[in-house]
Each structure stands twice: as structure tokens, then as C-alpha cells.
Amino acid sequence: MNNEIFSDSHLEEVASFKGIKLFWIKTQKFKTNSINIFFHDNLSRDRASKNALLPAVLRRGSKEFPSIRDISNYLEELYGTSFDCGVTKKGENQIIQFYIEYISDKYANSDVDLTKKAFDFLIKIITEPLLENGAFIDEYVKQEIKKLSELISSRVNDKMHYAVERCLEEMCSEEPFGIYDYGNLEDLKSINKDNLFEHYIEFIETLPMYVFISGDLKPNQIEYIKDSLIKLKRGKEIEILKNEKETVVNNVKDIIERFDVSQGKLSLGFRTNIYPKQEDYYKLLVYNSVLGGGIHSKLFQNVREKEGLAYYAFSRLEKFKGLMVISSGIEILNRDRAIDVIKNQLDEIKRGNITDYEYDAAIKSIETGIKSLKDSQLQLVDFYLSQFIATTNDKPDAIIEKVKSVSKEDIIEIASKIILDTVYFITNKEKGE
Amino acid sequence: MDIKTINYSKIDEVVHCYEHKSGLKAFVIPKKGYSKKYATFATHYGSINNEFTIDGENTRVPDGIAHFLEHKLFEQKDGSVMDKFSKLGSSPNAYTSFSQTVYLFSCTDRFDENFDLLLDYVQNPYITEESVEKEKGIIGQEIRMYDDNANWKVFFNLLDAFYEKNPVKIDIAGSIESISKINKDFLYKCYNTFYHPSNMVILVVGDVDHKEVFSKVEKAINVTDKQPDIKRVFPDEPLSINKDYVEYKLAIAMPVFQMGFKDSGFTTKGIECLNREIAVKILLEMILGRSSNLYTKLYNEGLINNTFDFDYSIEENYAFSAFGGESKDPLKVKEFIVDEIKDLYNRGISKDDFERIKKSMRGRFIKQLNSVERVSHMFMSVYFKHVNLFDYIEVYDNISFEYLENVFNEHFVVDNLALSVVKPI
Known part of the structure; x- marks a missing residue:
């Protein structure tokens, strides 16, 4: 008998290539499977707002599903598949996450391969956005800048979290960690469809990627995902800095x-x-x-x-x-x-x-x-x-x-x-x- | 011991149940392979039960007392029971809702000892005047915390807009003023009235042996006397809404709003109650969900953002839908919604949308069964309506378009629509 705690939810590294690491958490006890794709960047003032805005614009529409309505319709058809994306920070890393979760095939009353459908959807949201004249849709970018600005301003609505986050930000006001992971109002003003698209190309080609598949999947499904990822156009990945210096406090x-x-x-x-x-x-x-x-x-x-x-x-x-x-x-x-x-x-x-x-x-x-x-x-x-x-x-x-x-x-x-x-x-x- | 087992093969779930001679019912939902074991001991008594009659005698207790009692039950003769759970490495918790008080713990090891503790302390209150006074400070800060919480405020103000008298409009924790009147005698009176085993339920979700759980329950429950006849007293509530608009101000950056339809003429017990709940939720998704025309319109006009959400509640003596989030112009949102509803009366609701959304919500329901916490909470939220959580799957599989059309006509009545807004100061 295996006494390890996670013996039924082991992490297996499937492959590593072009700055992409693919993992599989093998587990049978859940009624759903999930796919998570993470992009890692160094938290910095000149990139934070763009990184925060990017997933918001991408989830507005892809070539195949050009609007929120098309996306939602499709996910509803796929038995209420959940899809979301967003940003977070872990230390001085800014992490941009794309997530999809769908029910196991056996609850779907049909023979569709939901894993393939869900992965295709997610990767196309990321890599095949809706474009116009070689840039993002102007209307989408403008609307999402507005929404992100609202989100930033509304931080004060929840004083309990605000008090924790603001304390840490004030503490680290001279360090990258003091940057809010959703960016700031001033930087958002200077973003437009063209410079965001430029940023996107760099983002998609150079940020290290972690892909986690979780659930009860067949090896050929994992192979399919691996093969799709290998085809991505990637350049040289950026280096993620690790800042673990000792900070001295002179006065409180x-x-x-x-x-x-x-x-x-x-x-x-x-x-x-x-x-x-x-x-x-x-x-x-x-x-x-x-x-x-x-x-x-x-x-x-x-x-x-x-x-x-x-x-x-x-x-x-x-x-x-x-x-x-x-x-x-x-x-x-x-x-x-x-x-x-x-x-x-x-x-x-x-x-x-x-x-x-x-x-x-x-x-x-x-x-x-x-x-x-x-x-x-x-x-x-x-x-x-x-x-x-x-x-x-x-x-x-x-x-x-x-x-x-x-x-x-x-x-x-x-x-x-x-x-x-x-x-x-x-x-x-x-x-x- | 008489144990009943129900299999829900469509979703691979099983429920075991057992009834104690006191009238207490106990349930086990096995979750193979899970680390967490989640046990709940709940009573059918919540913030709305502030007036009751026992053996002909009428009692009105201070608002917030069910929640206060929940806090005080953790206190035992030999100290706080929370510490005993903590020693075992488990997390005890409790919550009070409008119609129930729920005591629970979650553990990964030593389930038996934890479960014994739960069974013991909920049955043995130890309340002193001194500890009641100290608790007023802690709960006072809990009330203050909610006073500054715009989402909480906007929701209770919506209830105030719906209801003239129904106690559901009163804050669950009461007010600083109402809790000042709470004393030991009131607390014991409520305890003795509502904590009889026949008014309670036990649920364990996790990788446990149900027979062992039930034999523990059998031994631990020592009440055999008959429950006195309790009558829960509720004021008569008019069918129409109390006000159509409530406004409040707080230190926030952007207005938040909640609006919804006050429901009436509904059944509150049995499967019909779930049918109605799911019907309204499907309709809300069809009308306001991300795949709807209206959502796209509101989103593109900049009137709603990703905080926009909706829900429907149906309980013993109230039911309502509620939808809202942040918006720069809640009145404009209301206009759009009213126009859409009126238009839907002409156009009719779409059968294709219904089929797609039903399928989607069924899938999302199955997804929630992944979590022992979600299973426990959902089980409790329907239990006192005499239905089983897993009955939802049958509701999804049997609900008809004709039924949905009827519910649309009954629920989405513009005269019953109220709006609550909290604006920045």
C-alpha cells in the first residue's frame, strides 16, 4: 500500500520544450477535468497594466468565437464548461492565467471528446484572437480599458482586502512587489489596440508557459495537447528574475x-x-x-x-x-x-x-x-x-x-x-x- | 439499526440515511478518496424566527439572537470547544442563515474524536452572563464590518424594498442596539425551543464508514422526550413590494446595485420548490446571462462589468430573484431590463436557449459535487424543504418548456421589481 498523501493525484511532467512545461495531474475522483495555462512575467510597472488588460481583451473574442455571446453559447453547449482568465502576483512574478473546466465525458450523454474541444477552445482564445488590420479590435480594447479602470478604482469597495493589499504595497512602494497586479489607471491611458498587440506578440512568444492538465484522461488526449503546443510559434523565453534580497528596516x-x-x-x-x-x-x-x-x-x-x-x-x-x-x-x-x-x-x-x-x-x-x-x-x-x-x-x-x-x-x-x-x-x- | 440507502447512478452518488428515535435524521454521503471529512449538525432555526409560540405562550426575542446563540454554543464549562477541535488539527465553524443554524467541522484525521465533540457541544450549552457580555463586543465588530460592506448593505436594502414586515429583511446578526438586549435567559429559551433533535439534522460528507457514523449518533443523542409544539409566528406580508427604490451611501468608488422580483404564490416544500428554483434560474440565465442579447447590450454600453451576477432564493415564507453588481448607472440598467421583459412578453422565450442552458446548468451542478463543502452546503440549503440535494438532477432532466413559460409569466412581473443602490459618498 502506498502511504503517500498525494498518491492518487500525482504530478507527472509530460514534456518540456520551447519554454513550455506540460504537466498532468492524474486523478480519478473528480467529476470534471481542467486545463490551466499560466504565463509568467517579471512584475514591472511598464508591463503590469498590459499584462492585466491582455486576458480581458482576449476573452472578448477569437477568430472562431468573435464575441462574448458566441463564446458563452459554445461553452453552454459543452455542458456548462467554465472558462476564465485573469492575473495574480506571486512575489515579484506576475502570472497570467487561462483556465477551463468541463465535466468528464461519462456525464455528457454523448461521445464528444470534451477534452479536445475544451483545449482547442482555450488555445485558440490565447493564440487566435479576433483582429482587424493587424491589431486588436479597437472597441474591445477601449471597453476593456474602461472596465479594468473600474476594477482598479473599486478596490476600495472591499475594505478588508484593501487594508491588507495596501499595507503591503506601501511597504514595498520602492520595489516591484508594490505594483498592483491589475495595473494602474495612469498606465492604462497610454494603451491602445496597436501597442497592446505588439505586447501580445512578445507575450505569447517569449513568456515561460506552464500548462497543467488535471483529471482522468487518456494518454492520447495528453498527446494531442502536447502536439498542439509544440506547433506554437515561440522565440527565446525571457528570464524570470528571483529577488530574494535582505531588506533592512530603518524606521517604521x-x-x-x-x-x-x-x-x-x-x-x-x-x-x-x-x-x-x-x-x-x-x-x-x-x-x-x-x-x-x-x-x-x-x-x-x-x-x-x-x-x-x-x-x-x-x-x-x-x-x-x-x-x-x-x-x-x-x-x-x-x-x-x-x-x-x-x-x-x-x-x-x-x-x-x-x-x-x-x-x-x-x-x-x-x-x-x-x-x-x-x-x-x-x-x-x-x-x-x-x-x-x-x-x-x-x-x-x-x-x-x-x-x-x-x-x-x-x-x-x-x-x-x-x-x-x-x-x-x-x-x-x-x-x- | 434501520439504514436506508439511495443510489443516484446518473451522477455516481449515494446517500445513506438513518432516523434516531428522537426524530433526528442523520445522513452520510460517501466521497471515496477524499482527505477531508466534513460533518454538519444543523437546526431548523434562523434569524427569521424571532417570534414563536410554545404551548400557547407567545414570545418575541431580540433580533440577531439565533446568530448570537451560534457564537455562544462554542463556549463550554471547561473552555472554548473551538480549542478542542483545534487541538485535533481540525477547523470548526458555524453559520446562521435566515432559516437555519449550522455547526460544522472539517478534518483530515481523527474523525471519530472530532465527531464526538460536535455531537456533544451542540447538545450541551453552557452560557454565563459574563460571557454574553463579552460576546457583545465581538459581534458588535462583526456588525460594524458589515456596516461598511457595500454588497451586504445593498442586498439587505433590497430585502427592505421587497418586504414591509417579513423578518428576512432584518440583518442576520441584528443591530448593536438589538443585541444589547440579549441575555442568558433569552438564549436558553431559544435553545430549548429550537434545538430539540427532532428539529435537527446531521450530515457527514467524506470517506467515512456510514454505519459507524450512525451508531455514534445513536449513542450520543440522549433526548427521548417529545418536542413541545412550536409555532413559528410570522407577520402577514402584503403580496406587493414595499418600495420600488432604496438608496444608501458608503465610502466606495463606484455604485453597486441589486434588483429583483418579489415572488408570491409559490410552494415551499418538496420537489415543486426545486422545480421553481431551477425554472427561475434558467430564465435568469436566458434573459441576463452572458449568452443573452441583453448582457451584450449592457456590457457594451458600459453599464455592467464582470461583477454582474444573479440568483434566486425560495424559502419557507419568502422567495425572490436578485441580480446586480457594480454600475455607473443602475437606473439605466433597470430601464434596459424592464424593456427586455416587456419585449419578451411579446416575443416569447426561446426554446433553443432553454435546451442549451438547461444542459449547461446541469453540467455546472455536477461540477459542484467535486467539493465536500459545496455538497454539504447545498444539502443543508434544501434539506428543511424536505428534498434531497441530488434530486436536482431529476429536476434538470424533467423540467419542461411549458412549465418554464408559466413560471416566466408568474415571476417576471414588472410591478414586483425593486431596486436597491449604494452610491459613493
């Missing part, structure tokens, strides 16, 4: 943003300067869990349960960039008290005050989290992708073992490396504003 930044709100949002940004390839990283994982990674954590137990200051209080790692952020929604007048209580939790760990409960539960909750990944195709894909970006290539079992070997002393040792960088607070407007 204090940032306040004012809105007409009834609840204050407090975020504290920290430098860990610890990256996934280092042995310290596993200690950091446990440290973060003890501090704010769930109901067992010091933040939950003290900020919420003991002091009744907040409904939520957590800490989270940005593992690729060596950052940690704590966030909580509090009564505006309680700001200083909340900061004291939070800082005291960090100090408690430094002083070595970690209970057996906090320690055991922290490790177990990480273990549960990793074991749970394999119940979701998207999470599995994200797990493996993150491993490639961090160049760790750890197997889930190995991570669990490393986490289990972290001691209380290790956690205390890590505590001294966590440096406060930025205090960010959303508060209400002062009278007369």
Missing part, C-alpha cells in the same frame, strides 16, 4: 487612509526576509500559525477571545517576498490598544511563551491544510505552480515532515527575525473633511 512607516467608515482596519506589515528555499522557512510557517494562523493562534485568542476587540484578527505570509501581514477590523478609538495587544503577542513568542496547545495545534493545522489540498483540482494546481516559482519542488509529504520537526526553540529563534516595517490604518474622516 506609519500610513493612514481616511474614508467614511464605521470600522477601522488595522494592518501591520513585517519583513521576515525568509524565503521558501531556506530551512528557516518551515520554522516561519509554524511561527505564523502560532501567531495568527487560526483559532488556536495568539491573535485570535487574545485580540478576539480575551479582549473582545475584533471579530477577525489574523496573520498571513507572502512567502515569495519574505513578508508577513497582520490584519484586524476594530473600533476606531481602539487603535492604540489593539496595536499594544498585537505587539504583545509577538513579544510573547520572543519571550518563549508558547503553550503546548498553541504549538501542537499550529503544526496540526498546517498538516490538515496540506492534506486538504488534494480535494480540489485548482488548489492542487496552485500548490505545484507555487513550488515551481519558489524552485523548491517539495512534495507534500516532505513539507509535513519538515513542519513536524520544527521545535518551540526554532519558533522563538524565528521571532527575533520578524521586523515591523509599516503600520497601516483605515480610519474615518475628520470633521470638516
Whole structure:
């Protein structure tokens, strides 16, 4: 018997060519299959907005399916196949994702090869966009610039996420990580159908590609996908930079943003300067869990349960960039008290005050989290992708073992490396504003 | 032990069920090969049950009490039960909706111990005045968090536009003012009224042995006395909408809106309830979905963006559709929609669209069965309507175009359309 956790959802590298890596996650327990195509770029001011706009324009129409209506009609005919695309950042990588998920053939009551249809659709959306005079459709580009601008402006609508993202951005305002993954309003203004198309050609030919197929497929279906990918026109792939430098904090930044709100949002940004390839990283994982990674954590137990200051209080790692952020929604007048209580939790760990409960539960909750990944195709894909970006290539079992070997002393040792960088607070407007 | 097993061969799913002598029903949906085991213990009691009669005596409790009780149940004589789950490496959680309160945990290991904990704490409240007072601070911040949340506000304002009296319009957590009146006695009164096993259900989804689950339930439920006769009291609600427009302001960048049709004359129990739900959802998809003419028009005019979405809810004493998202001009969106509905009355709905969308929604339903969480949540959302989650597949396979036409005429009545908008300050 195979005791490996992911024995039923193994990752197999099928092929690697022209800067394209093709993987297959073999699994039989899901009722759907999925295909994910990722393009990787270095996060930079002059490319971020174009990279964000590109999938939005591509999903407006391909040669074969020239409008949203045509696309949707087709996907509905394919038994409600889901298709989406978008951007995200992992550390200083900007990742552009194209995703399609469709039911297994046996639920389709017909003999169509849904894998072939879904893959053809997805790859044509990416490689055969609707064009006019050698550029994108002007109307589509203009409309999508507007929609993307709305999306960027509407970030403030969700204050809870906004407070976390803005804290990290303020912290890294002088570094690529401070760039919002959906770009910015000013840069969007200078994009048009021609320069976006120029960017697209470079994008499609030079960005490294990761392709993940997940599900219960036949080898000939995988072959078909491989053969199609080999035919793509590709140039020399760009180099993805890895920036894992040590950042020194000279003085703590204090940032306040004012809105007409009834609840204050407090975020504290920290430098860990610890990256996934280092042995310290596993200690950091446990440290973060003890501090704010769930109901067992010091933040939950003290900020919420003991002091009744907040409904939520957590800490989270940005593992690729060596950052940690704590966030909580509090009564505006309680700001200083909340900061004291939070800082005291960090100090408690430094002083070595970690209970057996906090320690055991922290490790177990990480273990549960990793074991749970394999119940979701998207999470599995994200797990493996993150491993490639961090160049760790750890197997889930190995991570669990490393986490289990972290001691209380290790956690205390890590505590001294966590440096406060930025205090960010959303508060209400002062009278007369 | 009497165990019933139902096979749903079209979608490769099985449900095992068992009824305890107290009247409690327990279900197991096996999910072979999954790591996560997801267990739920729920009561048919939610935020709308703020007035009830037991043995002839009428009681009105403060708004938000079902949700408050949900928070307090985690407290036990020897500390918080959340810590005990946490020690086992599992994640406990709970949520209160309009008509039910659901306690759950998700684990990958040591299912038995986790399940024992769940069965135990939900049956054994330990509430003190002191802990009630402390909880007011935490829930107060939860309420404040929602106060700043435009999507939440715009939805509840739509309910306010629909309903004059129906308690569904009241925020699930209540208000800072209403929760200030909550005390230990009120909480115990609600507990004793609504947490009788015969008013509850247990569900486990995951790779577990159903016989072991049921024998645990058999041993752990110790109530045998008969449930007193509870009458849930609801005010009489007019059929027409309360207001056709509600506006509010928050610190946001772009207006958000929700609009929809208040439904009336619907059946609330049994398969007919699912039929209606699916019929309205198919119609919404046909009229407003991404493959519709109207969507393209609204999208190209810049009136909607990718946040646009729609849904339909049908419960014990209310039903409505709701659709919305961000828009620079919600009133204009409403105009377009009203014109389209009027036009559809002349033109008729399309049978081709119906067939295609039915097929599509059936596929999306099957996709959701991949997730143990989704299966649990969907099961719970229909259970107290006396239907089984997997009955949806029969609904998709049997729903007719003629039925859809009838539902269109009943539901999409312009006089029943209300709009809620939250604008930037």
C-alpha cells in the first residue's frame, strides 16, 4: 500500500520544450477535468497594466468565437464548461492565467471528446484572437480599458482586502512587489489596440508557459495537447528574475487612509526576509500559525477571545517576498490598544511563551491544510505552480515532515527575525473633511 | 439499526440515511478518496424566527439572537470547544442563515474524536452572563464590518424594498442596539425551543464508514422526550413590494446595485420548490446571462462589468430573484431590463436557449459535487424543504418548456421589481 498523501493525484511532467512545461495531474475522483495555462512575467510597472488588460481583451473574442455571446453559447453547449482568465502576483512574478473546466465525458450523454474541444477552445482564445488590420479590435480594447479602470478604482469597495493589499504595497512602494497586479489607471491611458498587440506578440512568444492538465484522461488526449503546443510559434523565453534580497528596516512607516467608515482596519506589515528555499522557512510557517494562523493562534485568542476587540484578527505570509501581514477590523478609538495587544503577542513568542496547545495545534493545522489540498483540482494546481516559482519542488509529504520537526526553540529563534516595517490604518474622516 | 440507502447512478452518488428515535435524521454521503471529512449538525432555526409560540405562550426575542446563540454554543464549562477541535488539527465553524443554524467541522484525521465533540457541544450549552457580555463586543465588530460592506448593505436594502414586515429583511446578526438586549435567559429559551433533535439534522460528507457514523449518533443523542409544539409566528406580508427604490451611501468608488422580483404564490416544500428554483434560474440565465442579447447590450454600453451576477432564493415564507453588481448607472440598467421583459412578453422565450442552458446548468451542478463543502452546503440549503440535494438532477432532466413559460409569466412581473443602490459618498 502506498502511504503517500498525494498518491492518487500525482504530478507527472509530460514534456518540456520551447519554454513550455506540460504537466498532468492524474486523478480519478473528480467529476470534471481542467486545463490551466499560466504565463509568467517579471512584475514591472511598464508591463503590469498590459499584462492585466491582455486576458480581458482576449476573452472578448477569437477568430472562431468573435464575441462574448458566441463564446458563452459554445461553452453552454459543452455542458456548462467554465472558462476564465485573469492575473495574480506571486512575489515579484506576475502570472497570467487561462483556465477551463468541463465535466468528464461519462456525464455528457454523448461521445464528444470534451477534452479536445475544451483545449482547442482555450488555445485558440490565447493564440487566435479576433483582429482587424493587424491589431486588436479597437472597441474591445477601449471597453476593456474602461472596465479594468473600474476594477482598479473599486478596490476600495472591499475594505478588508484593501487594508491588507495596501499595507503591503506601501511597504514595498520602492520595489516591484508594490505594483498592483491589475495595473494602474495612469498606465492604462497610454494603451491602445496597436501597442497592446505588439505586447501580445512578445507575450505569447517569449513568456515561460506552464500548462497543467488535471483529471482522468487518456494518454492520447495528453498527446494531442502536447502536439498542439509544440506547433506554437515561440522565440527565446525571457528570464524570470528571483529577488530574494535582505531588506533592512530603518524606521517604521506609519500610513493612514481616511474614508467614511464605521470600522477601522488595522494592518501591520513585517519583513521576515525568509524565503521558501531556506530551512528557516518551515520554522516561519509554524511561527505564523502560532501567531495568527487560526483559532488556536495568539491573535485570535487574545485580540478576539480575551479582549473582545475584533471579530477577525489574523496573520498571513507572502512567502515569495519574505513578508508577513497582520490584519484586524476594530473600533476606531481602539487603535492604540489593539496595536499594544498585537505587539504583545509577538513579544510573547520572543519571550518563549508558547503553550503546548498553541504549538501542537499550529503544526496540526498546517498538516490538515496540506492534506486538504488534494480535494480540489485548482488548489492542487496552485500548490505545484507555487513550488515551481519558489524552485523548491517539495512534495507534500516532505513539507509535513519538515513542519513536524520544527521545535518551540526554532519558533522563538524565528521571532527575533520578524521586523515591523509599516503600520497601516483605515480610519474615518475628520470633521470638516 | 434501520439504514436506508439511495443510489443516484446518473451522477455516481449515494446517500445513506438513518432516523434516531428522537426524530433526528442523520445522513452520510460517501466521497471515496477524499482527505477531508466534513460533518454538519444543523437546526431548523434562523434569524427569521424571532417570534414563536410554545404551548400557547407567545414570545418575541431580540433580533440577531439565533446568530448570537451560534457564537455562544462554542463556549463550554471547561473552555472554548473551538480549542478542542483545534487541538485535533481540525477547523470548526458555524453559520446562521435566515432559516437555519449550522455547526460544522472539517478534518483530515481523527474523525471519530472530532465527531464526538460536535455531537456533544451542540447538545450541551453552557452560557454565563459574563460571557454574553463579552460576546457583545465581538459581534458588535462583526456588525460594524458589515456596516461598511457595500454588497451586504445593498442586498439587505433590497430585502427592505421587497418586504414591509417579513423578518428576512432584518440583518442576520441584528443591530448593536438589538443585541444589547440579549441575555442568558433569552438564549436558553431559544435553545430549548429550537434545538430539540427532532428539529435537527446531521450530515457527514467524506470517506467515512456510514454505519459507524450512525451508531455514534445513536449513542450520543440522549433526548427521548417529545418536542413541545412550536409555532413559528410570522407577520402577514402584503403580496406587493414595499418600495420600488432604496438608496444608501458608503465610502466606495463606484455604485453597486441589486434588483429583483418579489415572488408570491409559490410552494415551499418538496420537489415543486426545486422545480421553481431551477425554472427561475434558467430564465435568469436566458434573459441576463452572458449568452443573452441583453448582457451584450449592457456590457457594451458600459453599464455592467464582470461583477454582474444573479440568483434566486425560495424559502419557507419568502422567495425572490436578485441580480446586480457594480454600475455607473443602475437606473439605466433597470430601464434596459424592464424593456427586455416587456419585449419578451411579446416575443416569447426561446426554446433553443432553454435546451442549451438547461444542459449547461446541469453540467455546472455536477461540477459542484467535486467539493465536500459545496455538497454539504447545498444539502443543508434544501434539506428543511424536505428534498434531497441530488434530486436536482431529476429536476434538470424533467423540467419542461411549458412549465418554464408559466413560471416566466408568474415571476417576471414588472410591478414586483425593486431596486436597491449604494452610491459613493
